[in-house]
Amino acid sequence: MGKRLQIDYIDVKKVQFGSKSGLAGGVLTVNRDELYNLINNDLFAWLNIELVCPGESCRMLSVHDIMQPRCKKEHPEESYPGIWGKLAPAGEGETIALRGVVVSDIYYAKCNIKYYLDVGGPCAKYSNFSRHYHIVIDAAPAEGVSDLSYARALKYASLTANVYLAKLGIDLKPDETEVFELGPVGPGKDGKPLPKVAYFVTHMASHDTWNILYYGQSALNFLPIIVQPTEVLDGAFLWRYWECNYYLQNELYIKELMKRHGKDLEFVGVVFANNVMKIQGKDTMGMIASTLCRDTLKADCVVVNKSGMGHCQLDSALAFNWMEKMGMTCVMNQSAVSNDRPGDMLVISDPKIDAVINSGRNYTLHHPKVKRLIGEKAGVPSLAGIDPWGPFDHTTNYAYQGIWSQLGDCYVTTDSNIPRKEEV
Amino acid sequence: MVKKYRVVHYINQFYGGYGGEDTAGMAMLVKEKPVGPGLELEKMFDGKAEIVATIICGDNKIAENLETMVPKVVETVKKYNPDLFIGGPGFNAGRYGMACGATTAAVAETLKIPAVTALFAENPGTDIYKDSCYILETENNARNMKEVLKRLVTFSLRLVSGEPIGDGKKEGYHGSGPAVEIDYSVPAPKRALKMLLAKYYNKPFRTEVVMPNHEKIPTPVLDKPLSEAKIALVTDGGLVPKGNPDNMVVTNSTCFKSYSIKGKDRLKPEDYEVRHQGYNNAYVLEDPNRLVPVDAMRVLVKEGFIGSLFDSYFTTAGVMTGMDKCKSFGEGIAKILKGNGIDAVILTST
Numbered sequence: 001m002g003k004r005l006q007i008d009y010i011d012v013k014k015v016q017f018g019s020k021s022g023l024a025g026g027v028l029t030v031n032r033d034e035l036y037n038l039i040n041n042d043l044f045a046w047l048n049i050e051l052v053c054p055g056e057s058c059r060m061l062s063v064h065d066i067m068q069p070r071c072k073k074e075h076p077e078e079s080y081p082g083i084w085g086k087l088a089p090a091g092e093g094e095t096i097a098l099r100g101v102v103v104s105d106i107y108y109a110k111c112n113i114k115y116y117l118d119v120g121g122p123c124a125k126y127s128n129f130s131r132h133y134h135i136v137i138d139a140a141p142a143e144g145v146s147d148l149s150y151a152r153a154l155k156y157a158s159l160t161a162n163v164y165l166a167k168l169g170i171d172l173k174p175d176e177t178e179v180f181e182l183g184p185v186g187p188g189k190d191g192k193p194l195p196k197v198a199y200f201v202t203h204m205a206s207h208d209t210w211n212i213l214y215y216g217q218s219a220l221n222f223l224p225i226i227v228q229p230t231e232v233l234d235g236a237f238l239w240r241y242w243e244c245n246y247y248l249q250n251e252l253y254i255k256e257l258m259k260r261h262g263k264d265l266e267f268v269g270v271v272f273a274n275n276v277m278k279i280q281g282k283d284t285m286g287m288i289a290s291t292l293c294r295d296t297l298k299a300d301c302v303v304v305n306k307s308g309m310g311h312c313q314l315d316s317a318l319a320f321n322w323m324e325k326m327g328m329t330c331v332m333n334q335s336a337v338s339n340d341r342p343g344d345m346l347v348i349s350d351p352k353i354d355a356v357i358n359s360g361r362n363y364t365l366h367h368p369k370v371k372r373l374i375g376e377k378a379g380v381p382s383l384a385g386i387d388p389w390g391p392f393d394h395t396t397n398y399a400y401q402g403i404w405s406q407l408g409d410c411y412v413t414t415d416s417n418i419p420r421k422e423e424v
Numbered sequence: 425m426v427k428k429y430r431v432v433h434y435i436n437q438f439y440g441g442y443g444g445e446d447t448a449g450m451a452m453l454v455k456e457k458p459v460g461p462g463l464e465l466e467k468m469f470d471g472k473a474e475i476v477a478t479i480i481c482g483d484n485k486i487a488e489n490l491e492t493m494v495p496k497v498v499e500t501v502k503k504y505n506p507d508l509f510i511g512g513p514g515f516n517a518g519r520y521g522m523a524c525g526a527t528t529a530a531v532a533e534t535l536k537i538p539a540v541t542a543l544f545a546e547n548p549g550t551d552i553y554k555d556s557c558y559i560l561e562t563e564n565n566a567r568n569m570k571e572v573l574k575r576l577v578t579f580s581l582r583l584v585s586g587e588p589i590g591d592g593k594k595e596g597y598h599g600s601g602p603a604v605e606i607d608y609s610v611p612a613p614k615r616a617l618k619m620l621l622a623k624y625y626n627k628p629f630r631t632e633v634v635m636p637n638h639e640k641i642p643t644p645v646l647d648k649p650l651s652e653a654k655i656a657l658v659t660d661g662g663l664v665p666k667g668n669p670d671n672m673v674v675t676n677s678t679c680f681k682s683y684s685i686k687g688k689d690r691l692k693p694e695d696y697e698v699r700h701q702g703y704n705n706a707y708v709l710e711d712p713n714r715l716v717p718v719d720a721m722r723v724l725v726k727e728g729f730i731g732s733l734f735d736s737y738f739t740t741a742g743v744m745t746g747m748d749k750c751k752s753f754g755e756g757i758a759k760i761l762k763g764n765g766i767d768a769v770i771l772t773s774t
Binding site (some may be wrong): 301 | 555590591593594600603604606608609610611612613614615616617619620621623624629631632633634635636637638668671672673674675676699700701702703704705706743744745746747748749
């Protein structure tokens, strides 16, 4: 039997600043000063806590991370263990999640990939994150603070706010509960054993500010590893680069595989590998991962996925080929590799890769002038020479946050259970 | 009686029997029967399909008026309510190839019916339309017309029957073929597991991403000794002068630029920055010669190992930039290099 994780969702329909923090009747009230004092840090030059409402004429720039407020119900001090909270095995017990509100970090250190997002106006519908209220942590590094120290401080502040908000929901009756547990599996309808399916993802930990934290430990240069699927959903494994951890908290492949477990497949486990730059390293990562899937997890099939960019496409292709060669049936998920115009970015052309899902595509969006900008001085490299207030046209790939995730989310379906607010 | 598939065929004035270059301005007309290569096509269909209409148009008329003429062709095709559209084949004929590509792509995209043409790799119509429709590979002349028609017939019948079509390398078509219709209203994992289980149980499945059949670029041969060759440095690693004077973007590049290295023995770190979001550029910032090796090239010139180094380097950011744009940058850079008598290039990538 695997771990049993229960996530209790509490729907947040409105967020406001007020004199006393609390959550009742779907209305989340945040005492801004109390939160400020709780998360401020000497490493910040300044800190602003902003509230952005869905439908508002607002463009958020340099949005580095977006997370759902969550905490462990019995031991909130053990939330995000090793990364923020006290060390404890994650992915078991009960977790409180606020649905409809997110904590978003604006990033001021150097990073070549910085996303932006319109929460209102005609482009809002192209992002799942425009459905949410955003509690924005807008903090710049103080003079002389290194990028790494700033990145750490920002993540800590953001997670402190995250747990602070989630704790307000601990005693409330959840609007929905999901249970994730891998129980024993019998044969299929035809009396034969169900196909054993492993899930393999290449992530990217290449330097200190493009890193992954697993229970707080830096995953720089990590080798292929087996992780528990519920650990990923429960905040033990976080990216600290430009991808939103919301997509790990709600990892849709893991959730679907767990739901299908015992029905038409047996989900046998998750293998993560790291993206490395040199071809021999890439090939080796693929082979080790393939060995873990076949010989440790006893998989018949593998779903191959990745975070990171073009490099990781190549890693996925090499792993895919190893896995097929070792007798496992594979399908691969890639984002933004369709041949729809204005053009996606397929860097592989290997006919052996014969089963690929394209989970999201590129669009050219027309961004109108907005009334409010968040993170104006944080600088979005892809918007160099463009007035971020608008109007401007831009392609969405690796620029517009929430149109798709690296792992398979798409604005059409992700968070479609959270109703959109009309323009306010 | 088995239903015969209805086919509309597109050909030019020459194959329509209306003359050659002198009648290239001829307006579009329709014959409700097979004409020219269509006669052979219909014979090869062997009763499985009939050509219900042949659209004939002058090469100049259509190639010079694609925007107005292609919709007219599509309108006409629609009138006949066909199961299949065949263009040409156009082999290496430039304007005819454009017409075959444009009409086949437009029919596939707007009428959503099977459509196919056949062209030579270097036909300008191939490059523009190979990712919008099926363009079977041909040689550069019509000598093997019969064999190409046969392949068109076989491929067409597979298309109309709904049989899965493999990638271009396997099936003998250029590029990646028509855009795959993807139903984004079904979450990716559900589509993926459906595909995986079909593959596992040996049932038919259709990939959403067809691996492209890229054209082969022959490697050129240096026609003089290296010691006499004039060499240029080109990079897609985004090295630009400090201050980024031309506002080069770090992804989805919009242009390439060239910057002078005249009189420089090496590139100094304080004079350069990197505009490229796809790699950790700390090592390049520390020493830009690692990306654009001016220092090493100067030594090789001094030693007489190479003839000379071109006075400017060319740069763009090759990250998340579409193939068509990259290609146009490459062609633009090559044109300037050719114009300056450059014999060889060192292209550094990241």
